[in-house]
Every structure is written in structure tokens, then in C-alpha cells.
Amino acid sequence: MFLGYLVCFAFFLLTIVLQTRPKGFVNTPFIDRLVTRSLRYLRSGFSIHLRGPAGTGKTTLALHLADLLNRPTVLIFGDEQLKSSDLIGTQSGYHRKQVVDRFIHSVVKIEDEFGENWLDSRLTLACREGFTLVYDEFNRSRPEVNNVLLSALEEKLLVLPPNIQRSEYVRVHPEFRVIFTSNPAEYCGIHDTQDALVDRLVTIELEEPDELSEIEMLVCKYSFDRRDAETIVRLVKRFHQETESDKTSGLRSALAIAKICQVHDIPIRSDCEAFRDLCGDVLLSRAAISLSKAQGYLDALLDRLTPEMTGENADRAADIPVKNQPESPRKSPEEAIAPTVAYELEIYDYLQHNHGVRVSAIESALGIDRVEAVRGLRSLIQKGLVVHKDARLYVSSSGLD
Ligand SMILES: Nc1ncnc2c1ncn2[C@@H]1O[C@H](COP(=O)(O)OP(=O)(O)OP(=O)(O)O)[C@@H](O)[C@H]1O
Numbered sequence: 001m002f003l004g005y006l007v008c009f010a011f012f013l014l015t016i017v018l019q020t021r022p023k024g025f026v027n028t029p030f031i032d033r034l035v036t037r038s039l040r041y042l043r044s045g046f047s048i049h050l051r052g053p054a055g056t057g058k059t060t061l062a063l064h065l066a067d068l069l070n071r072p073t074v075l076i077f078g079d080e081q082l083k084s085s086d087l088i089g090t091q092s093g094y095h096r097k098q099v100v101d102r103f104i105h106s107v108v109k110i111e112d113e114f115g116e117n118w119l120d121s122r123l124t125l126a127c128r129e130g131f132t133l134v135y136d137e138f139n140r141s142r143p144e145v146n147n148v149l150l151s152a153l154e155e156k157l158l159v160l161p162p163n164i165q166r167s168e169y170v171r172v173h174p175e176f177r178v179i180f181t182s183n184p185a186e187y188c189g190i191h192d193t194q195d196a197l198v199d200r201l202v203t204i205e206l207e208e209p210d211e212l213s214e215i216e217m218l219v220c221k222y223s224f225d226r227r228d229a230e231t232i233v234r235l236v237k238r239f240h241q242e243t244e245s246d247k248t249s250g251l252r253s254a255l256a257i258a259k260i261c262q263v264h265d266i267p268i269r270s271d272c273e274a275f276r277d278l279c280g281d282v283l284l285s286r287a288a289i290s291l292s293k294a295q296g297y298l299d300a301l302l303d304r305l306t307p308e309m310t311g312e313n314a315d316r317a318a319d320i321p322v323k324n325q326p327e328s329p330r331k332s333p334e335e336a337i338a339p340t341v342a343y344e345l346e347i348y349d350y351l352q353h354n355h356g357v358r359v360s361a362i363e364s365a366l367g368i369d370r371v372e373a374v375r376g377l378r379s380l381i382q383k384g385l386v387v388h389k390d391a392r393l394y395v396s397s398s399g400l401d
Contacts, residue, residue: 025064026220028213031057034204038065038179041202047153047178049198052206055252058181059136061206066132071175073132074122078140078182087123088148088160123148127158130173139182139193146197149178153200208249211237218254222262231268232257235301236283242297243287253282270305270378296391303381303388337385343368343376348385348395356392 027035041048042065050058066073076087126133138146152158156172180201183190209217211233218229236250236257257278260266266274280298287294339345346366354361363373377393380386387394 024220025060026213026216028210028216030210030213031061034061034206035065035068038204039068042069042177042179045174046202047180047200049180049182049201049203050206051182051184051203053208053249054183055249056206056208057249057251058206059134062134062136062179062181065179066134069132069175069177071130071132071177073134074126076122076133076135076138078135078137080140080142082141082145084145084148086121087145088121088158123152124158124160124170127152127170127172127176130175133176133178135178135180137182138180139191141191143191143194143197146194150194150196150200152176153178153197209251214251214254217251218258221255222258224258224262228261228268229258231305232261235279235305238301239279239283239294239298240286242301243289243294245283245286245288248286253286256282268305270302276302292391296388300381300388303378337380337383339379341375341379343372344379347373347376348380351386351393351395355394358392362393 038048038050038061048065050062052058063073063075076082123133125131148159152172158170158172160168160170162168178201182193208214214233214237215226215229218224218232219226224232233250233254236254239245240250240253260278260282261268261275264274266272266278269275279302280295283298284291284294287297337345337348343366347362350362350365351357354365359370359373359377362368362377363370366373368376377386377388381388385396387396
């Protein structure tokens with residue numbers, strides 16, 4: 001009995017066995033539906049496959065499901081360098097047993113016995129003990145390495161390399177389950193998934209969590225004010241839509257912006273330079289369009305991130321699509337411009353005669369610096385008099401002209 005515990009303890013030391021309990025898992029109706037579906041399949045005896053773009057919450061969901069299955073969890077990360085022996089086990093040298101027999105005290109009898117040591121790896125351990133195996137991004141491993149899983153999932157037999165000292169098969173424990181996750185095939189470093197393997201699984205296609213789930217994550221993880229969380233999530237979602245950044249989900253970007261704002265006390269305001277810089281640094285590299293175009297979209301979104309947008313009109317303001325600028329009511333020049341910052345009138349006047357110029361053209365034409373130009377433009381954009389598109393500026397067709 002004691003020896004049994006000792007062997008188990010050794011297993012636990014030699015491999016990574018987790019009691020998963022992802023901290024702060026957020027459950028919303030959207031996520032709960034995924035959890036219910038997945039558990040239904042797992043509890044019916046199937047292994048499952050969560051497939052979707054980066055940052056859709058696959059790993060987090062897989063670990064949460066593993067926790068709900070209430071079995072120890074073994075975690076493997078797919079890797080080009082992974083070998084079959086990393087999955088099933090390997091020979092680890094030899095052991096020597098010596099028996100000294102002093103039955104007749106004048107005679108010493110020594111028996112030596114040599115044998116190969118076999119070390120179970122994670123898959124073998126999980127199959128033997130009925131643990132849950134989370135195989136994250138399994139299609140980063142070469143397909144032939146994963147072949148060993150085929151018989152484990154179908155015939156419930158794990159085949160080990162030939163060896164005279166132990167059985168070449170492990171009978172798979174009835175509680176053994178695998179939760180696979182994978183990114184789409186077009187991602188860099190991803191192998192085609194074997195049809196035979198996918199055929200043995202139930203695959204759930206994951207998409208980016210809905211808005212409510214993302215807002216809840218920001219609120220729960222970073223104790224964010226709900227209205228600020230809404231603003232960030234909508235800003236990121238809109239930016240992703242406009243810039244066709246659909247290779248990744250916006251969730252990681254929203255979480256990163258929220259965390260940095262929280263740690264450094266950065267206000268979620270369009271006139272806060274640190275916030276604008278942060279959004280640019282997190283979001284621009286993810287855009288699938290040219291940098292200047294992406295910058296233009298981001299500026300336009302941030303310019304409409306007015307205090308009203310975080311206030312009671314949040315929903316309405318955030319729902320204005322970037323491509324369809326709002327129609328502003330016709331106003332007299334004095335009423336509409338009602339200059340609140342320096343050079344507003346001059347900038348507006350210049351733009352009326354010079355459509356589609358860049359900020360630098362305004363600076364040199366009016367002899368003002370970047371800060372003054374941006375401040376004036378921002379005010380005009382907020383008043384609906386100027387439109388910023390593809391890094392160029394236009395007088396709004398619904399403005400004063
Ligand atoms: N239900 C949830 N509750 C709380 N946080 C979550 C939830 N789902 C996802 N997250 C958070 O979202 C981020 C991305 O999730 P995760 O790493 O699971 O995505 P992924 O799809 O596995 O990404 P990748 O394909 O790049 O590995 C993580 O910071 C994670 O903590």
C-alpha cells in the first residue's frame with residue numbers, strides 16, 4: 001500500500017498533474033452555453049476539440065471544463081519538437097537489484113538483476129489513471145506524433161513500444177478524456193489536422209465571446225467600472241471590424257488595455273494622451289490593413305470617445321459605425337464652430353478650400369504645431385464639422401458648407 005502511494009507520488013513529481021481551477025472564470029449566458037454543450041459530450045464518453053482564432057478563450061474554457069470533470073488534469077502544449085516519447089514515455093536507463101543472502105552465515109550469496117526503467121509520460125499516465133488530458137494547440141505538433149492517440153480514443157488501448165519487461169498495451173481508463181484546442185490551419189506553425197483524429201472527436205467552433213462576456217471579464221478581472229469596460233470593449237470590437245483584424249479576437253487587446261489602464265491609473269478618455277498612445281500600441285499591429293488607414297480609423301474612433309460615450313448615451317454613441325459618419329444638423333458658422341480651442345476657425349476655413357489634406361499640411365499652412373493642430377481638429381471632429389478618413393481630413397458634407 002505504502003509502496004503504491006510512493007509510486008504515485010513519484011509519478012506526480014515526474015509529470016505535471018494539475019488540479020485546475022482557473023481563477024476568476026467568468027460565466028455569462030454565452031459562455032454557459034459552451035460549457036453545457038462541452039460537458040454533455042464529455043460526460044457521454046467523447047473527447048472534444050475546441051477550435052477557434054487566437055484569444056477566443058479556448059485554453060481557459062478547456063481548463064474550466066477539466067476542473068468540472070473533477071479528475072486530475074494533465075496539460076500538454078503542442079510543439080513542432082514534440083516526440084512520441086514525450087507523449088507516451090521513454091526508457092530512462094537501467095536499474096540494478098542486488099540480493100545478499102546470508103542464510104548460512106559463512107556463505108554470502110549475491111544475486112544481481114538488471115532491467116530497463118520505463119517512465120510513463122503524460123498521455124500514458126492520463127490513460128492509465130483516467131485523468132483529463134488538456135492538449136493545447138495540438139496541431140502545432142507534427143501529425144505523426146499524435147497518431148498514438150487514435151487507438152487510445154477509439155479502441156481504448158494505448159500502444160507502447162515493444163518491451164519484454166512490461167505489457168505493450170495500456171488499457172485506457174473509462175474516465176480518460178482529452179480536451180484538444182487548436183487554432184485555424186492558416187496560422188503560422190500549424191499542421192493540418194489528421195481527419196482520422198478529428199473524426200473521433202466532437203469539435204466545437206469557438207468565436208470571439210459576445211460583448212457582455214468581454215465586459216464582464218474586464219469588470220471581474222480588473223475591478224473595472226462597467227461603463228469604462230463597455231467603452232474599451234466596444235472600441236476594440238469596432239476597430240477589429242473596421243480593420244479586418246479577424247485573425248485574432250479582440251478579447252486579449254481589450255484585457256491588455258484595461259489592465260494597463262488599471263495599473264497606471266490611466267483615464268479612459270479621448271483627450272488623454274496616454275490612453276490614445278496605449279490604444280495605438282495595442283491595436284495597430286493587429287490590423288490587417290495599412291498602418292496609416294488603421295491609424296485613421298483608430299483616431300476617428302478615439303475622437304468619438306467623448307465623455308458622453310461613457311455616460312448615459314454610451315450605447316448609442318458606441319453603435320455609430322465608423323464608415324457611416326453621423327449627419328449633423330445644419331448650423332450657422334458662428335453657432336456650429338463656437339470655437340472652444342485656438343485655431344479652430346482657421347483650420348476649418350483652410351479645410352473648406354483644401355479637401356483631403358493631412359495634419360502636416362495644416363500645420364505648415366497655418367504655421368502651427370502638431371499639438372495645436374490636433375487639438376483644433378479634435379474639437380471640429382467632435383462637433384461633426386470635420387471627418388477624418390484614411391489619415392486625411394475633410395469638411396463634413398453635413399457641416400457648414
Ligand atoms: N471565461 C473567461 N473568464 C475569464 N477570463 C477569460 C475567459 N475566457 C477567456 N479569458 C481570458 O481571455 C484571454 C484569452 O484566453 P485564452 O488564452 O484562453 O484564449 P485562447 O483561445 O486559448 O488563445 P490562444 O489560441 O492564443 O492560445 C486570457 O487572458 C483569459 O484569461
